[in-house]
Amino acid sequence: MKRLMLMNGPNINLLGKREKEIYGEFTLQTIEEKLAKLVEGQGGELDCYQSNHEGELIDYLHKANEKPYDGVIFNPAAYTHTSVALRDAIAAIDIPVIEVHISNVHKRETFRHQSMLAAVCYGQIVGFGMDSYRLAAFAFLKNK
Ligand code: DQA
Numbered sequence: 510m511k512r513l514m515l516m517n518g519p520n521i522n523l524l525g526k527r528e529k530e531i532y533g534e535f536t537l538q539t540i541e542e543k544l545a546k547l548v549e550g551q552g553g554e555l556d557c558y559q560s561n562h563e564g565e566l567i568d569y570l571h572k573a574n575e576k577p578y579d580g581v582i583f584n585p586a587a588y589t590h591t592s593v594a595l596r597d598a599i600a601a602i603d604i605p606v607i608e609v610h611i612s613n614v615h616k617r618e619t620f621r622h623q624s625m626l627a628a629v630c631y632g633q634i635v636g637f638g639m640d641s642y643r644l645a646a647f648a649f650l651k652n653k
Pocket of ligand 1: 519520521584585586587588589609610611612613614621
């Protein structure tokens with residue numbers, strides 16, 4: 510049985526209200542519910558966590574490492590582009606992390622083209638809306 514963790518970073522709690530033309534109309538709750546169903550349908554388990562705080566996300570990655578999970582599906586949101594501390598946390602833990610983005614960051618402002626985290630992640634999935642999370646779950650359910 511696969512145990513997966515879904516983590517979301519800053520402002521993802523505002524999905525459904527926030528920049529709908531970019532992120533769509535779905536909410537974080539919808540993502541969490543649909544992904545949990547998908548994972549459970551494959552005989553797995555999903556825990557979910559969201560924080561607007563860099564340090565809390567780091568603490569949570571450390572905790573996830575102790576459980577242990579088979580993988581972390583992580584949308585680090587704006588911290589993707591800035592956080593050396595989150596990169597070090599991902600590099601420090603044993604469990605694989607897939608970096609996920611709802612929007613295609615490469616079509617957007619140049620500061621979003623760089624990820625501080627991708628090089629220490631198992632993989633990166635970008636630009637498929639809510640399906641970005643589903644594709645990450647499939648990658649873990651099939652390979653890891
Ligand atoms: C995002 C892309 C980031 O650049 C942005 O800061 C977000 C959301 C995405 O899912 O498309 O908050 O991670």
